[in-house]
Amino acid sequence: MTTRAMQVANIAFLLDRLAADTPPNQQIRELTENALEAIERRQKAGDASEGVIRWDVDWDNLKRTGEYKLSITDNGDGMTSQQMLDYLNALAVQGANQTQGISQNFGVGAKITALHRNSHGLVYQSWHDGKGSMVKLHRDDKEGVYGLASFELSDGPDWTPRIKDTFKPSVIDRNGTKVTLLGISEENNTCFPPEGRGMNWLITYLTNRYFRLPENLRLQVRVLTQNEEDWPSEEPSASTKTFNFQTVAGSKALFDQYAEAKGTVSLATADAHWWVFADPKEDSKKMSTRGGRTCKVGIVFQDEVYVHLTPPIARRILASFGIVFGADHVVIYIEPKKSLEVRADTARSRIIINGEDVQEANWFEVWGAEFREKMPPEIKAKIDEIMAKTERDPDGKTRERILERLQRIRDLLKPTRYRRDPQGTLRAAGEAPGGASGSAGDTQREGTSTGGGRRGGTSSDDYLADLVESDGELARQVVVSTKEPSVKWISRADGTREEGELEDLAAEIVGDSLSGDMVKANRDFRGYRDLLGFFSKEFNPGGDPAINRKIVEYIEEWMEGQLVEAIMTVRNLTNGRTWTPSDIDRALCSHALTTVMMTRFHVVERVKRSLSSDISKPSKAA
Ligand SMILES: Nc1ncnc2c1ncn2[C@@H]1O[C@H](COP(=O)(O)OP(=O)(O)O)[C@@H](O)[C@H]1O
Ligand SMILES: [Mg+2]
Incomplete structure (x- = not known):
């Protein structure tokens, strides 16, 4: 049997498609990566001198064309003109690395990303054993193809012309490569960030991208300013204070x-x-x-x-x-x-x-x-x-009072079992048949790794429940905490609420909504602050700090009680059928807890009563 190899009918389409799925700065990573690999090959082959990679303006190009174009130069192993023909004008090529593989090099890096974003031209100048030659990849808009552009020389067209030694970058001794990004048009200044972010985009991107950089290597970036008019017209000497190189550390x-x-x-x-x-x-x-x-x-x-x-x-x-x-x-x-x-x-x-x-x-x-x-x-x-x-209740008195109050309604903390037709079962005598298993109360533990909702009971309803797959919680261990969560009040002023944390929201359960045992409540939340203002106006127009402390204490105590009750009771609804863990997530999310904190009528009544009794006994308020 023989096989006729499959061909790509429309490479340009494939390249554009693949490039469209890559982030805008990916080309920077791919070109840097190619340079790192070239240096590694050179060092492994015996030349252990320091590797240098420089992202810089192509100053030669500027001199010739007056346009600023970004370039990357490395002192890696370099390429011969034949290698450039073989490696650069083909997708998914093995190249000199011989490391194509799913977890290694895909061979679809720079050519996909950089060429797509530099359809006007991606110029490779490479020196091997002191001999330099170049190729230009681009998109031929007339033909609708990507490929090598010919250089029209006096003695005819050439794909890989030799380069004069004077154009060899200072970084390169006998081997190395320089790639210039011509962008999408003649006047496209490729030194500017692709997405209009700051001029330190290269240093930012490379530092973020690389966790560690190889030893014996200097990765450098030319520092440029926002205003192109201020940029130098030729390569600044190393002694000048501005526009010099910054070294990327990872x-x-x-x-x-x-x-x-x-x-x-x-x-x-x-x-x-x-x-x-x-x-x-x-x-x-x-x-x-x-x-x-x-x-x-x-x-x-x-x-x-x-x-x-x-x-x-x-x-x-x-x-x-x-x-x-x-x-x-x-x-x-x-x-x-x-x-x-x-x-x-x-x-x-x-x-x-x-x-x-x-x-x-x-x-x-x-x-x-x-x-x-x-x-x-x-x-x-x-x-x-x-x-x-966040500690304001060191001897646990407030919490004791809250728990004691909850104790008074403990029968209500555990909801009755869910039944599809409550009327019907009310009329029936004795146990309702086929109730859902695991009524709320004790800590419920379940590995639901087989998927599906909770199992139990023998009624036909339960059998049907087995067939239902409740989405998104296949592997979730259901652990419902039966312990009252503790509430920590946080604020920017105390340094306990971080910037942007719980912004304009009242409260949130830390960690898992079914088992998290800590709740953060936000003192900066509007609904809380309004309440504070309301009581200050009525009970503390003089701004007495002792009275203010009392107001805060009572408001927080009552709000805390509501939060704890809501969390406990909603958690107890869990049954895997009508209330799955993801339902609980929604019912106890920070927005939902904000709703709880916004029901203030009873809080106001309670706080008022406590304050009134305190104020009639002024010694206690102080
Ligand atoms: N800066 C460079 N120096 C030396 N060889 C290079 C350089 N860039 C690319 N090459 C050669 O071209 C081959 C193709 O590159 P590769 O990383 O596989 O794909 P891509 O160019 O899409 O990133 C490499 O294996 C290497 O042999
Ligand atoms: Mg590559």
């Missing part, structure tokens, strides 16, 4: 530099790199010019960072790692171990573990649970330090 080195403590926790399937920062605002500001910030979560794979999460998602993940207070002080980057089958998607922007996207497969929950058990003392100290500021 995000690990950046965090290491500013953190007050750092370390790595070894988890079963990953290393968790963590950093604690003393002053999140100040440290974030200092790191911002290089794209760094605190309260961040990332995933590291093959020394690159793939997933960049910032608040509010990062805060939620950090909470699941046990960092319930002080998330602003922390950064955690997860580096999966070799035992996991990890790979990147074709666009190199997502991480796939065992065939599933990291976030969709809830890996953060798995890592977080283990991290909580192995919490580094430095992070623990930071959490405790901030949590201590």
Whole structure:
């Protein structure tokens, strides 16, 4: 049997399609990666001198055309003219690396991303053994194809003309490559960011992208300013103060530099790199010019960072790692171990573990649970330090009163079983047949890994429930806490509420809505502040701090009582059929808890009564 190999009928279409799925700065990563690989090959082959990669203006091009074009130069192994023909004008080519593979090089990097974004031209100048030649890739709009452009020379057209030695960049001795990005038109200035963000886009992107950079390597970026008119017209000498090179260190080195403590926790399937920062605002500001910030979560794979999460998602993940207070002080980057089958998607922007996207497969929950058990003392100290500021009930008197009140309605805390037709069962005598299993009350534990809702009972309803798959909670362990959650009041002024946390919302359960045992309540929330204002006006026009303390105490006590009651009772609705864990998530989300805090009539009545009785006995109020 023989096989006639499949051909690509429309490469340009395929290339455009693939490029459309990559983020705008992907070309920077791909060209940097090609340079890193070229240097590694050169060093492995015996020339161990320092590797240099420079993102710079192509000053020669500027001199010839008057246009600023971005370029990248490396002193790697370089290419011969034949190699350029072989490697650069074909997609998914093996190249000099010989490492094509699902988890390694795809061979669809720079050509897909950089060529698509530089359809006017992507010029490769490469030196091998001191001999330089060049090619120009572009999109031929007349023909509708991508490919090599011919250079029309006096003795006829050439695809890979020799380059004069005077144009060899200073970085390159005998081997190396320079790639120039001509953009999408003659006058397209490719030194500007593709998405109109600041002029430090290259340093920011590269620092964020690379977790570690190889040793014996200098990755540099030319610093440019916003205003093109101020830019130099020829390469500035190394001694000038402005427009010089900045060296990229990678995000690990950046965090290491500013953190007050750092370390790595070894988890079963990953290393968790963590950093604690003393002053999140100040440290974030200092790191911002290089794209760094605190309260961040990332995933590291093959020394690159793939997933960049910032608040509010990062805060939620950090909470699941046990960092319930002080998330602003922390950064955690997860580096999966070799035992996991990890790979990147074709666009190199997502991480796939065992065939599933990291976030969709809830890996953060798995890592977080283990991290909580192995919490580094430095992070623990930071959490405790901030949590201590929320303490206003040291002897637990308020909580005692709240629990005592709940005790008075304890029969109401456990809802009756759900029945489809309550009328019918009311008329029937004795036990209703085939009630749902596991009525609320005790801690319910269930591995629902087989999918489907809760099982139990023998009625036909339950049988049907077995066939139903409640979406999205296949592997979720259902653990309903029967303990009253504790409420911590947070505010910006106390330093217990972080910027953007619970913004204009009243309260939230920290961690899982079914089992989380801590609730954060927001003192800065409008509904709370209005209530405070209402009572201050009526009971404390003189602004007596002692009376003010009483007002706060009573308001919080009554609101806290409502929150705790709502959470307890809603949790107890869980039955896996009419109330699944995802229903509970919705019923107890921060917006829902805000609704609870907005029912203020009874709170007002109660607080009024307490204050009136205090004020009639002034000695107690003081
Ligand atoms: N800067 C460079 N220096 C030396 N060789 C290079 C350079 N860039 C690309 N090459 C060669 O071209 C081949 C194709 O590159 P590859 O990374 O596979 O695809 P892409 O160009 O799409 O990123 C490489 O294997 C390498 O041999
Ligand atoms: Mg590549």
